[in-house]
């Protein structure tokens with residue numbers, strides 16, 4: 402590709418481009434034995450600027466990696482082919498709420514938690530709530546089709562996107578969908594782009610659907626001596642006709658990590674903790690929370706708590722949202738999976754994870770969105786210990802196979818990225834993958850957008866999502 406493009410890019414981006422090795426060091430990313438550094442980083446702030454950058458990249462066939470706040474857990478923002486990183490994080494954050502149409506118009510780098518706050522000021526709710534809401538961008542959420550604890554009742558990001566503004570790999574500015582609840586005009590490009598992990602272009606704005614905020618919520622927390630008992634309590638609650646807003650699960654190692662990180666009162670002497678939130682009309686919530694607490698007790702739950710103060714409730718959910726950060730500190734790296742199974746299969750999946758942990762002698766901890774079967778097995782490891790990494794690779798492969806054998810999927814919400822690309826065909830089959838590749842090459846014939854993500858390069862196997870810098 403030569404590097405005459407760097408001079409051209411410099412004339413367009415001026416001081417909002419960096420390309421010296423000292424500056425680029427901050428963008429160097431490590432992932433399982435490999436180190437990846439882009440040749441240039443640009444800080445874009447308008448769709449027109451993105452358009453100019455992509456036109457240059459396309460003309461010179463330079464790989465482009467979009468980047469929000471790099472909290473992704475499947476390695477989607479790693480510049481594995483060098484080229485240009487388009488850093489969205491300096492884009493002015495804006496959220497405009499229209500309380501009559503119940504929509505929010507957002508810029509790509511706004512934090513998801515800022516959308517929550519803006520909607521709540523009008524008595525409205527933007528339901529998708531990744532646990533990273535206050536450290537991730539809506540652009541990243543849209544690209545990953547992010548979920549979160551409320552996914553059980555309210556669905557995921559794609560269920561709330563009415564329209565998008567994006568820039569195609571050729572640099573054209575494209576608007577998809579609109580701001581109506583119903584819209585079936587033409588092919589549904591909005592749905593194609595949500596969850597496309599940056600391989601089809603750069604998302605520069607979105608129109609999101611809001612809903613009225615439920616009047617009240619009530620949390621219930623229960624501790625279980627064994628994983629199996631926790632799994633059964635979850636199944637029984639859902640079978641009883643109760644649809645909680647959230648139904649989360651933390652294993653003992655995760656609870657211990659959180660308590661070491663910041664003591665918040667989680668029990669650390671049990672195998673599993675289940676956290677539930679019901680929401681809606683006050684009388685229904687009172688009744689449902691009571692029923693949930695009874696089911697927890699009847700299925701072996703101990704220390705069942707229904708917090709009555711806002712502070713106590715917030716502590717419980719803070720503990721849940723800290724799990725991922727708390728386990729980061731235990732070993733130098735982690736392979737973060739989000740294999741998802743039909744919820745009836747949760748106890749079976751737990752059993753398989755326990756077998757895999759023993760078979761490979763690895764530090765495998767589990768937490769996740771148990772109500773929708775979206776578990777997060779995390780293998781904590783040392784990326785420079787080749788023997789351990791070989792075991793991690795084998796264990797990750799077995800986790801994927803176990804999820805698929807139980808009728809599940811490789812990813813419930815983190816996306817395929819670089820980490821799971823090598824396994825795509827195992828779930829989708831050759832025809833499906835081929836159709837997806839044809840769509841990708843029609844959109845992006847020069848394959849400049851985030852190459853090596855979703856679709857594996859020859860021999861690609863990058864399994865670690867986050868390597869904690871020592």
Ligand SMILES: Cc1cc2nc3c(=O)[nH]c(=O)nc-3n(C[C@H](O)[C@H](O)[C@H](O)COP(=O)(O)OP(=O)(O)OC[C@H]3O[C@@H](n4cnc5c(N)ncnc54)[C@H](O)[C@@H]3O)c2cc1C
Nearest residue numbers: 469470471472473477532533538540541542544548599604
């Ligand atoms: C503590 C913690 C908790 C988390 N909890 C959850 C959770 O509950 N649910 C969940 O779903 N995820 C969760 N995640 C994962 C992560 O936060 C989400 O995937 C999030 O959507 C990533 O946003 P980001 O801004 O950090 O994007 P990045 O990590 O920077 O990028 C993610 C992907 O999106 C692409 N991308 C970014 N911006 C754009 C854009 N504007 N246009 C096109 N492509 C773009 C990138 O190329 C990359 O492929 C968690 C992560 C952490 C660290």
